Amino acid sequence: MIMAAVASYAITQTPQRPQRKLSVRKTRDAAPQRDANADANANRPDTLAIKAQPKLENEDSIPDSLLHPRWKIQRTLPITLDDLDQNAADLKRPDNLKQDVVYNDSLDRYIIGSKISDSYINAPFMMTQEEYRKWSERRMMNQFFRKKNDEIYQAKGKEKFDFTDMHFDLGPAEKIFGPGGVRIKTQGTAELKFGATMKSIDNPSLPVRNRKTTTMDFDEKINVSLNGRVGDKVNMNLNYNTDATFDFDAQSLKLKYDGKEDEIVKLIEAGNVSFPSNSSLVRGASSLFGLRTDLQFGKLKLQLVASQKKSSSKSVSSKGGKQFTPFEIDAANYEENRHFFLAQYFHDRYDESMRSLPNLTSGITINRVEVWVTNKSGVTSNTRNIIALTDLGENNRVSNNLWGITGQPVPANAANSEYAAMTSQYAAARDIDQTSTVLDGIAGFVGGSDYEKLERARLLNSSEYTVNKALGYISLKTSLQTDQVLAVAYEYTYGGVTYQVGEFASDITDSNKALYVKALKNTSNNPHQGNWGLMMKNVYYLASSVEKEKFRL
Known part of the structure; x- marks a missing residue:
């Protein structure tokens, strides 16, 4: 009966293609029903095939609970379009049973039905393009809202406990x-x-x-x-x-x-x-x-x-293509561990030598300098064992009363008695393995304060520092670390006489013997050290580029 109804619907809905004929096998019970449906469909627009369903035999005797159940279950044999959709109470379709949608260009219809292999198991539905569009749109909307409703149900009760x-x-x-x-x-x-x-x-x-x-x-x-x-x-x-x-x-x-x-x-x-x-x-x-x-x-x-x-405003003025910016520098923000006097003598006469700039009146010309630092780079070339003495070469005052001042007018190895004692009485200290034993045996002579022992100290290249030959100070290109030792040996001329402080590497050719040099900075540099005043505290970093013209401090 259903097959006859669908076939009659297809015949009545395609009057524009008379050249194509479709033969339909009719049953005895379906024939009179087909005529009634055909007459009814002849005078109205295209409708779904389900609207041309015949009345079931003995339909009046079927209970309403079977025709319209409260809990809808998918029928095995689809009667309405709703039977194409599965519900929550329906069992899963077998893997070999699939629902296909095929467009038939001869009939200009979409054919929807369930197949096993390539054969329909029952009469399929036929739809025009407009009907199929509305049906698929409604089906996709139902699936979308069902999915959203499921997401809300899954997250229900969790909103209050979400930390974010x-x-x-x-x-x-x-x-x-x-x-x-x-x-x-x-x-x-x-x-x-x-x-x-x-x-x-x-x-x-x-x-x-x-x-x-x-x-x-x-x-x-x-x-x-x-x-x-x-x-x-x-x-x-x-x-x-x-x-x-x-x-x-x-x-x-x-x-x-x-x-x-x-x-x-x-x-x-x-x-x-x-x-x-x-x-x-x-x-x-x-x-x-x-x-x-x-x-x-x-x-x-x-x-x-x-x-x-918590903010401040600054003004900048410019004139003639130049920018003029006022600035302030804290007096305590000097460049630390970079600039050092070679002796207390140069520290005490710094202002006097600068009194008649640009001419320097110190009367001193430094001829050569060797600068030694703690070797932290691991290099093996240009290294020697050294013993850095704090009071070496000081002519005015010494930090340790063990050494007497000889009355020299300028710094020199003979300016006090320390160098003479080290080269004669304590000459065994040149053996770096015996240095601590020999020097610590001197009463009142403390390691780290009065002397520093360095194994394989590194000799700096001339490109790593600059020397002011008249004022007697050196400036390192990079700052020393707080635990590094800085020591020097230098030679200068004053009043036509050449003086030397410390020993150069060429003075002691035996590399196994340590050199006695002047300590400018000890491992633990603090105001109680005898050479604390040698570090210059009047040099400040202003900017990467400053022009001399119109600069005022």
Whole structure:
């Protein structure tokens, strides 16, 4: 009966193709029903095939619960279009049973039906292009909303416990703060790296407990933002970024209350606030940290702020293509561990020698210098064992009373008795393995303060430092580390006489013997050291490029 109904529908709906004939095998019961349906369909537009269904035999005797069940179950033999869709109570289709949609260009119809292999198991449905479009659109919309409904069901009850988006009800407090409840949203990243650095320095000149050091290394990167709302009146924003360019951007906290139009309190802000001004006579302010409030009493409006200003303004003037910028330098920000006097004599006469610039009146000309530092680069060329003596060559005053001043007018090895004692009485100290034993045996002579022992000290190249030959100081191209030792040997001419402080590498040809040199900086440099005054504290870094013209200090 169904097959006859579908076939008759196809015949009545294709009058425009008379050249194609379709033979239909009719059953005895279906023939009179086909005529009735054909007559009814002749005078109305195309409709779905299901609308041409014949009345089932003994349909009046079928209970309504079978025709229209409360819980719909897919029929094995489809009668309506709804039977093509599976419901939740339906069993899964077998793997060899598939539902196909085929377009027949001869009939200009879409054919929908269930197949096993290549054969239909029942009469398929036929649809025009418009009918198929509406049916497939409705089917896809149902699937879309069913999927969305399933997602909401799966996430039901989890919204309140999501750390990134928490929501709570206010209850009776909504009368104060307004509707919306409490909403807190967080987003961002946090990264923490930590480790340990262990250093072992096999330097006999250092105390045993200072040869091994362990330090903790921490590195954190945090970029977190938090937004909170209480009703529709109170907002809170919190930002924390360790990689921010400016300090006031690194931490930002703002609590805001917005009042209604008819309330006295219009606005309350706490944290990072700004104070704009509508007048050109009074300048506003930004980058403030404090409290701000806007009030209104009738026609009187008040803006009040109590805060700390965390920004500053600078002005730059230019003239003739040049930029003039005023600047300030803290007197304590001098270049540390880079510039050193060769002796106390040059330190004491520095100002006097500079009195008649550009002419220097020191009367001294330094001929040659050898500069030694602690070897941390691991190079093996241009290295020697050295013993750096703090009071070597000092003619005015010595830090250790063991050595007497001989009355020399300028620094020299013979200016005090230390060099003579080291080369005669304590000559065994040249053996670097015996240095600590010999020198520590001198009463009141302390290692690290009165002398430094360096194995394989590195001789600096002339390109690594500069020497002021008249004023008697050297300037290193790079700063020394705090635990490095700096020592020199130099020769100069004064009043036609040549003087020498320390020993050059060519003076002692035996490389196994240590050199006695002048210590400009010890391992632990502090104001109690005898050579603390040799480090220059009047040299400052201004900028990468400064022109001499019109420069004023």
